[in-house]
Amino acid sequence: xxxxxxxxxxxxxxxxxxxxxxxxxxxxxxxxxxxxxxxxxxxxxxxxxxxxxxxxxxxxxxxxxxxxxxxxxxxxxxxxxxxxxxxxxxxxxxxxxxxxxxxxxxxxxxxxxxxxxxxxxxxxxxxxxxxxxxxxxxxxxxxxxxxxxxxxxxxxxxxxxxxxxxxxxxxxxxxxxxxxxxxxxxxxxxxxxxxxxxxxxxxxxxxxxxxxxxxxxxxxxxxxxxxxxxxxxxxxxxxxxxxxxxxxxxxxxxxxxxxxxxxxxxxxxxxxxxxxxxxxxxxxxxxxxxxxxxxxxxxxxxxxxxxxxxxxxxxxxxxxxxxxxxxxxxxxxxxxxxxxxxxxxxxxxxxxxxxxxxxxxxxxxxxxxxxxxxxxxxxxxxxxxxxxxxxxxxxxxxxxxxxxxxxxxxxxxxxxxxxxxxxxxxxxxxxxxxxxxxxxxxxx
Numbered sequence: 001x002x003x004x005x006x007x008x009x010x011x012x013x014x015x016x017x018x019x020x021x022x023x024x025x026x027x028x029x030x031x032x033x034x035x036x037x038x039x040x041x042x043x044x045x046x047x048x049x050x051x052x053x054x055x056x057x058x059x060x061x062x063x064x065x066x067x068x069x070x071x072x073x074x075x076x077x078x079x080x081x082x083x084x085x086x087x088x089x090x091x092x093x094x095x096x097x098x099x100x101x102x103x104x105x106x107x108x109x110x111x112x113x114x115x116x117x118x119x120x121x122x123x124x125x126x127x128x129x130x131x132x133x134x135x136x137x138x139x140x141x142x143x144x145x146x147x148x149x150x151x152x153x154x155x156x157x158x159x160x161x162x163x164x165x166x167x168x169x170x171x172x173x174x175x176x177x178x179x180x181x182x183x184x185x186x187x188x189x190x191x192x193x194x195x196x197x198x199x200x201x202x203x204x205x206x207x208x209x210x211x212x213x214x215x216x217x218x219x220x221x222x223x224x225x226x227x228x229x230x231x232x233x234x235x236x237x238x239x240x241x242x243x244x245x246x247x248x249x250x251x252x253x254x255x256x257x258x259x260x261x262x263x264x265x266x267x268x269x270x271x272x273x274x275x276x277x278x279x280x281x282x283x284x285x286x287x288x289x290x291x292x293x294x295x296x297x298x299x300x301x302x303x304x305x306x307x308x309x310x311x312x313x314x315x316x317x318x319x320x321x322x323x324x325x326x327x328x329x330x331x332x333x334x335x336x337x338x339x340x341x342x343x344x345x346x347x348x349x350x351x352x353x354x355x356x357x358x359x360x361x362x363x364x365x366x367x368x369x370x371x372x373x374x375x376x377x378x379x380x381x382x383x384x385x386x387x388x389x390x391x392x393x394x395x396x397x398x399x400x401x402x403x404x405x406x407x408x409x410x411x412x413x414x415x416x417x418x419x420x421x422x423x424x425x426x427x428x429x430x431x432x433x434x435x436x437x438x439x440x441x442x443x444x
């Protein structure tokens with residue numbers, strides 16, 4: 001079955017991915033754990049793995065669970081042990097293949113093993129100047145992995161978003177390990193369409209890099225995600241559209257950032273074809289709504305950095321809107337979707353939100369810093385409610401300019417948490433309702 005047929009099959013089917021990895025991947029008759037991942041069974045298992053990875057790509061969803069792996073005996077739960085570091089711990093109970101559907105990370109294990117997994121950031125370990133000089137391209141997520149016992153892991157499958165088409169050579173793929181002595185490069189045992197394999201791996205902070213010979217100018221095709229969010233409002237619905245490489249952590253961070261400001265992600269399909277690193281794409285719609293900006297450049301920015309997106313408003317959204325993305329250079333259509341009013345109703349119903357004054361203050365820090373007027377009444381109210389001490393109130397009052405007073409207050413209250421921010425929002429709403437109303441309209 002070729003790529004087009006797989007795409008048509010996945011698009012026309014509403015079936016979920018299997019909750020269980022077929023037990024045929026592990027032979028019950030074999031006596032040793034080494035033999036369980038060898039021979040004909042080994043080949044059969046890898047054919048199945050490739051098939052499921054293809055399904056993951058073509059049935060891209062936002063509801064894959066970050067706390068579950070697929071395994072030979074059903075789902076295996078992962079425990080989030082450090083939220084700020086996105087660090088998980090879990091135990092694979094038997095030999096077989098395990099897949100983290102939300103990320104594409106996979107393991108083939110010989111025996112029961114306990115693993116910990118955390119997400120890493122390329123920008124903290126691989127400078128942009130070094131990437132440019134050496135012609136290294138980030139090709140997938142970065143994971144910090146440990147295993148106990150380590151020898152129980154026969155293979156680790158590291159996801160990548162490079163499309164193995166055209167001029168891409170698998171010899172360019174390298175696994176980067178970041179250790180105390182620096183970056184250590186290792187060639188993968190083999191490269192598959194959506195992941196690269198390390199056999200009998202040692203563990204570290206690691207991910208896939210693509211290294212291209214100096215002076216070579218190539219168009220590198222990648223798989224990508226189009227992420228579409230709407231921000232509900234009775235009078236003027238707002239949309240944000242992102243075009244990013246298929247990096248699980250990148251998608252999760254965008255989801256989390258949009259969620260902070262009440263954005264709801266709509267289900268969309270992957271791009272119709274591999275896109276190109278560094279290429280520019282034009283966003284358009286059938287309703288002739290203004291889109292800012294209309295042009296997006298497909299590039300990789302590490303999670304935590306500001307991700308570019310296009311924004312447009314659709315009023316009360318009474319009619320369907322068709323959105324399209326075309327290649328600026330060639331004019332070819334690479335993605336399209338139709339958004340109907342019912343999609344927004346279902347999306348809002350599945351992710352009910354309440355307005356947060358704390359989020360409003362954080363989101364509008366710069367606007368409030370520039371626009372809030374006399375703070376005397378606000379400062380008195382915050383001191384009366386024990387948000388500010390007398391010394392803190394004096395620090396604000398001693399600032400030389402109005403904007404510096406505002407910035408000092410906002411920074412001070414933000415450090416005190418959501419309760420303090422909610423109280424600040426209430427006081428600002430009472431004393432300058434027109435400013436608050438104006439900024440809320442801008443952010444909707």
